[in-house]
Amino acid sequence: MTTVIGMHEQYALVPPLEFVSAMTDHWTQTLRMPSSSPLRSLWQKMGNVFERTIIDNISECDARWKVLQPPTGSGKTQGACLYSAMQAKRNRDALGNLKPVGVLLVTRLIKQADDLAAQVNVMAGANVAVAHHSKSETDADDIGRYDVLVVTHQAFVKELAPQIRTVA
Structure with a gap:
């Protein structure tokens, strides 16, 4: 479609x-x-x-x-x-x-973020998702190469919430 x-x-x-x-x-x-x-x-x-x-x-x-x-x-x-x-x-x-179209999944725990990214990759049959959180080694350049970004709620609030507030 x-x-x-x-x-x-x-x-x-x-x-x-x-x-x-x-x-x-x-x-x-x-x-x-x-x-x-x-x-x-x-x-x-x-x-x-x-x-x-x-x-x-x-x-x-x-x-x-x-x-x-x-x-x-x-x-x-x-x-x-x-x-x-x-x-x-x-x-x-x-x-x-x-x-x-990119996808952002937000979850509570680091392990859940890692597990969700891995599950999306298995379902897609390719490396299309990455987890980004305080224990991951991904940076802005890394995450931009993926269709699906999985973050913890903490990472979302820390990194994205300030940008959302300034836009509004």
Whole structure:
């Protein structure tokens, strides 16, 4: 799917229904968990929210944050990792014809950041994600080469929050 935002910019975004299909396959084949209509409905909502959030951010729209609060065990983390891997693949498949879309995942602990980056890389079949935190050896040049950046909440607040406040 090609999404035109603004007058001249085109982005390759992951279609929500394609995400649902991939998530269903991942859930049933890789994780060997039973799927259901309510889960697929939730995953479609996740895909819609991810896509809408990306479009709003690209458009610099002053949209409200969307918060999803599905129950434990419904695929939130798996879905975030899979969507990130799918977006990274789309960026690679665009072959410079479309603008890439980066993904930022924020988590609480350093180990979680490392694990999420590793999981996205496995799902993408390539080294597309990197973790950045106080114990990582990544710098600004390193992180700019990746489609997916996983940071701890502490790193996010320390490094990005001051920039956000000055912009607002």
